[in-house]
Amino acid sequence: MHKRWKRLLHETSVAPRAPARRKVRAYLPESRCFVASCSGAVVAACVVKPLGAGAHELMSIAVRPGGQQAGHGTALLRWVIRDLERRGASRLKVGTARSATNSPSLAFYQRQGFRVMGTDHDFFVRNYPQPLFEGGIRHFDMLRLARKLTNAIE
Numbered sequence: 001m002h003k004r005w006k007r008l009l010h011e012t013s014v015a016p017r018a019p020a021r022r023k024v025r026a027y028l029p030e031s032r033c034f035v036a037s038c039s040g041a042v043v044a045a046c047v048v049k050p051l052g053a054g055a056h057e058l059m060s061i062a063v064r065p066g067g068q069q070a071g072h073g074t075a076l077l078r079w080v081i082r083d084l085e086r087r088g089a090s091r092l093k094v095g096t097a098r099s100a101t102n103s104p105s106l107a108f109y110q111r112q113g114f115r116v117m118g119t120d121h122d123f124f125v126r127n128y129p130q131p132l133f134e135g136g137i138r139h140f141d142m143l144r145l146a147r148k149l150t151n152a153i154e
């Protein structure tokens with residue numbers, strides 16, 4: 001099971017695969033991993049890293065290709081949000097590529113209450129050795145989003 005969700009996160013990471021795979025491996029030891037399964041098969045996985053002071057970051061979320069847009073990603077994200085709230089966490093952050101081709105991911109997060117906090121300019125230039133393209137557009141900047149968790153004491 002362990003290998004299967006790791007493969008799922010790798011397969012659905014932004015190309016090129018090799019640096020993305022290294023990045024996922026680097027943050028796994030300090031993170032918690034969640035999976036959604038259907039009839040024993042992993043359909044979605046995500047990784048959440050504690051940042052301290054009640055804040056957490058959603059480092060990766062991926063639904064198996066072929067199973068996307070069927071509600072699995074939303075169900076998993078909602079479950080994770082509820083779990084963090086039960087544990088008294090205050091804030092969940094996420095980063096997503098700031099690009100016209102990435103608007104479905106932005107809609108996915110905004111539907112779950114995430115608000116745009118800012119832009120990390122040249123994130124993909126600084127963090128990836130090769131240029132990353134999606135739909136013919138190069139990724140340069142990371143959009144930073146965050147969602148307050150309801151049990152937060154601030």
Ligand SMILES: CC(C)(COP(=O)(O)OP(=O)(O)OC[C@H]1O[C@@H](n2cnc3c(N)ncnc32)[C@H](O)[C@@H]1OP(=O)(O)O)[C@@H](O)C(=O)NCCC(=O)NCCS
Nearest residue numbers: 012061062063068069070071072073074096104105107108
């Ligand atoms: C992004 C992702 C996790 C969403 O999970 P999902 O199970 O496919 O999404 P759900 O079915 O729960 O929700 C669908 C909603 O998400 C958004 N969405 C996500 N991916 C989309 C896509 N490729 N095309 C259109 N809408 C998409 C839409 O808002 C959609 O709502 P709608 O159906 O009413 O238009 C999943 O598509 C995925 O693994 N994508 C590849 C990896 C990735 O991009 N991860 C996020 C990196 S920031």
